[in-house]
Amino acid sequence: MKKVFQLLVDNTSGALSRISGLFSRRGYNIESITAGVTADPRYTRITIVASGDDEILEQIEKQVAKLVDVRDIHELKPEESVYRELAMIKVRAGAEKRQGIILVTNTFRGNIIDVTPESLIIEITGAQSKIDAFLRMLDGYEILELARTGIAGLGRGVDQVIYL
Numbered sequence: 001m002k003k004v005f006q007l008l009v010d011n012t013s014g015a016l017s018r019i020s021g022l023f024s025r026r027g028y029n030i031e032s033i034t035a036g037v038t039a040d041p042r043y044t045r046i047t048i049v050a051s052g053d054d055e056i057l058e059q060i061e062k063q064v065a066k067l068v069d070v071r072d073i074h075e076l077k078p079e080e081s082v083y084r085e086l087a088m089i090k091v092r093a094g095a096e097k098r099q100g101i102i103l104v105t106n107t108f109r110g111n112i113i114d115v116t117p118e119s120l121i122i123e124i125t126g127a128q129s130k131i132d133a134f135l136r137m138l139d140g141y142e143i144l145e146l147a148r149t150g151i152a153g154l155g156r157g158v159d160q161v162i163y164l
Contacts, residue, residue: 002031003057004083004153007046007064008072008162011037015044015069022067028052028060032085032150043071047153072162076153083153086123087131088113092142093120101141108134119144 009015016035023030032049050060065073076083093101094117101120105112110124124134128151135143155161 001053001057002049002051003060004076004078004081004151005048005050005061005064005073006076006153006155007048007070008038009044009046009067009069010071011042011044012069016046018067018069019046019048019064022063023050023060026059026063028056034150034152036152047076047151049151074155076155081153081155083127083151084125085128085131085151086125086149087134088145088147089122089124089135089138089143090145091120091122091138092118092144094118097141101138104134104137108137110134 007019009019016033020030020033022028029051030048031051033046035044035046037043038045048064050057052060061073061075064070091101098120101122102112105120105122105124108124108126108130110122112120113123114121124131131148135146
């Protein structure tokens with residue numbers, strides 16, 4: 001089972017390290033972690049995807065909430081939230097294969113962000129399932145490099161907005 005947690009933490013040196021250290025010490029698995037400053041530069045928003053059974057996920061939420069830097073933590077439930085991930089994929093693309101790659105990229109509303117005589121770099125944004133489906137469509141091509149950001153998410157509407 002997976003859960004997506006959104007944390008609002010003080011934007012201080014070592015905050016992310018303390019949070020990831022808690023996961024490491026307890027043997028919890030982080031599937032994805034993203035962090036970035038919010039509209040208020042005093043705070044950082046961290047999105048963590050964790051896996052485990054219900055008991056472990058409940059413990060994760062309680063333990064993280066106890067950390068000094070953490071101002072808020074809550075689950076981003078799929079039906080009440082929007083998740084996105086960014087992937088950049090470098091694909092070997094000689095002249096004979098380039099058109100097919102471009103066609104697949106356009107179908108998935110991706111962007112070609114770099115072109116060389118031997119390769120293309122594709123940028124694609126969306127739900128994890130969209131990124132996974134896109135990568136399956138590239139199965140016949142040689143992927144040279146792949147970078148995925150992990151999930152970033154926000155709750156829908158104004159009910160879950162935290163004002164500090």
